Amino acid sequence: MTTFRTATAVALALLAAPAMVSAQEVTSLLDNASDTTASPALSSQGTRQRGFVFSLRGGIGMAPEYLGSDEYSVVPDLGFRFHSLRLSDGLDFGDSDAWNDFRGFDVHGSFDYIGERDSSEYDGLRGMDDIDAAVELGIGVGYTAENYRTYADVRRGFGGHEGWVGEAGFDFITRPTSDWRLSMGPRLYWGNDEVADTYFGVSASEATSDRPAYDADGGLLGAGAEFVARYQINRDWGLEGGVTYRSLLNDAADSPIVDDGAQDQWSVRFGVIRVIRLNF
Template sequence: MTLTYRLSVLALAASALPAAAQERALTFELGLGVQSGPAYEGSDEYVVGPALGASVSTFRLLGLNVDRGDGMGFGFGPSFRYLAERKASDYSRLTGIDDVDAAFELGGRVSYRWPTVEVWGAVRKGVTGHDGVVGDLGSDVIHDYGQGTEVRFGPRLSFANDEYMDTYFAVPTGAALPAYSADGGLYTAGLEFTVRHDFSEAWAVEGALGWNRLVGDAADSPVVQDRDSGSVSVKVIRTFDWRW
């Protein structure tokens, strides 16, 4: 056996060691801020609510080894969304339609990044407010301006199941609006522009502008006043790097 071959075998064996035998590490980001968007999907009124975000770049625990320390490759993390409550007493045109409590959705997000492009997908389940399931797909073209500033721009698609669509877009018989039934599927398409600046390895700020258009059964719902909507958000991001 040649020396080169021996070294190759040793390197392969080292790379195959379980994460538990290597340095354990967890690097993740948490973002918190504010956002403005429609009072409810399809509304022409706007409200302000919380903006949440999280991602994991390094995970070497429990036999898993995911390392996105350079920002490239596979990434994952939780996915959150908050939807404000919708009360018929606040919007007379919704008389006869059941109120919807403020909704918090929780799920997961996976992504893959190349130097100038990232693609991602997310799935969430309603924890409060609704029992539906929603999913998002997106991609971004990325430009790094240096000095910690990065700009992203790309399309967004959102999907929902029947339970979600029934909660937010269906109209029962006897309501002020015509009766309507909405099925699941693709329900929004849009674009998002994001700017992020990292002040240090621990702190960053991110701002985003978005446009979405309701499509399919959502767009045809009598609940909808405006198929097009805009959004703006600002978040402060904190990075945590734990190694032991």
């Protein structure tokens, strides 16, 4: 794309010039043309070309069968990341370079997915109500600097639960080479009473001699850490993997459905990143 813009700029400059030009004038035209590669693209009306840049991630991962389980299963790894929106009137949001971190304060969307829980598939849950899959949608704020990022998100559930959850984190960031980006930091997880009781509570009708009735209250339900490594293959493609550890806390950890040893929850993921650039 850069070569095409440069060649076009040189051709237009030469056509517009007088028929006889000196070598010094040609050199000046070439220098000016090369400078245009760093300037914003212009439409036929002389305004900045509009564009939208985002990336998609797809792959596989491994996570607990359900919240509080000590059994693991293979799950899909899906992700979306907004990078920039450029409007024709000169308004810019984000950074059009998908491999750069946007620096400063930001407001972003927040999404999470919790799979369904079928009690008939697990001996420890037999007799309990099934829970549908839940989608959590929300918003967050963050701040990114050269070597760290911090954020706080809030989401509402739809489907399996309709409660509110919160998540906060802090990451240390390092870039060993221009292609690698590594980040690691602590995480905190909150949920209100509905979230806690949905996934960790035991109603009177679900209680057994080995699983007493339990009313789980909301609050800080987990704390842990996350490590993410990203590798840029080229301008459009990359790889990303991550490991997340969460220790269930308070009413979540005390739930009768949390088996011995299941208080420690691990998940891993690996996916391929594709950057998509749309001009309109």
